[in-house]
Amino acid sequence: MIVGLTGGIGSGKTTVANIFAKFDNVAIYNADAEAKKLMNTSPILKSKIIDEFGAASYVDNQLNRPYIANLVFKDKSKLEALNAIVHPEVKNHFQEFVNQQHHKDYIVYENAILFESKSNLKCDIIITVYAPLDVRVKRTMLRDNSSKIAVENRIKNQWLEDKKLLQSNYIIDNLDTEKTQIQVIKIHNILTEKSH
Template sequence: MIVGLTGGIGSGKTTVAKMFANFKNVAVYIADVEAKKLMNSSEKIKSALIKTFGDQAYKNNTLNRSFIANIVFKNPEKLTVLNAIVHPEVKKHFQEFVLLNQKASYILYENAILFETKNNLFCDIILVVSAPLKTRIERIILRDNTTEAEIINRMKNQWLEDKKILQSNYIIESLSLEKTQNQVNNIHKILTKKSC
């Protein structure tokens, strides 16, 4: 069983994914982390990014993230091009991960743009992590040392939270760690029973 985990930037998805990763019978795949690894290791992705964004796309053979982010978060067309290069490779990588983890009770697939990339279509169940907009902005400013304007730019490239909630099976409210953990524990019990 594949369980999609999504939510807007700063919602607490990664924290929730780590909580699920503590259960021994769950295999967790974090799309953003794996995409970053692939952008540095896949020659196919590297050459396509250099061809699209120029030699500055990589610095010392490592992805120049700030350079790319600066371009794509201001230009939706360039973001679409970037996604078209990276996402098919991440999808293939995830399919290999699924084959390697067939003994898990379920596989948790964490992806910030699960709906936007239509990856929700191969998920049996979808969880959305939710937090108030103000909280999300505060978290990102602390985490990324960025400005509110840059955050709003990034948010424009994601579906609104309400739209995600409407298409999800479970909502995890990410405000206090203790309450979030309790919700995760309850959902994990339900999912483990469903997978039997």
């Protein structure tokens, strides 16, 4: 069983994924982290990114993240071009991961753009992590050392919260760590039962 885990930037998806990771019968796949690794390790991705965005895309054989972020979060067509290069590779990588995890009860597929990338279509269950917009902006500014404008530009490229929430099986309110843990345990127990 594949469980999609999503939520807007700063909602606390990774915090929730880390709680799920404590259960032995669960495997976690973080699409964002894996995409970052693949952009630095896959020769196919490297050459496609350089073709699309120029030689400045890589510095010392590592993705020039500030340069790329500056391009894609200001221009939707550039973001779409980057996603078109990276997503197919991540999808293949995820499929390999799924094949290796058949002994687990379920797989949590953490993806910030689960709906936007149509990855929700591969999931049996969808969980959205929710936090109010002002909280998300503050958390992201602190985490990434970003300006408010930079964070708001990134939010503009994600689906509206209501749209995600309406298409989710479960919603986790992530404002208080203890309450978040209780919600995760409850959902985990239901999912474990469903998988048997």
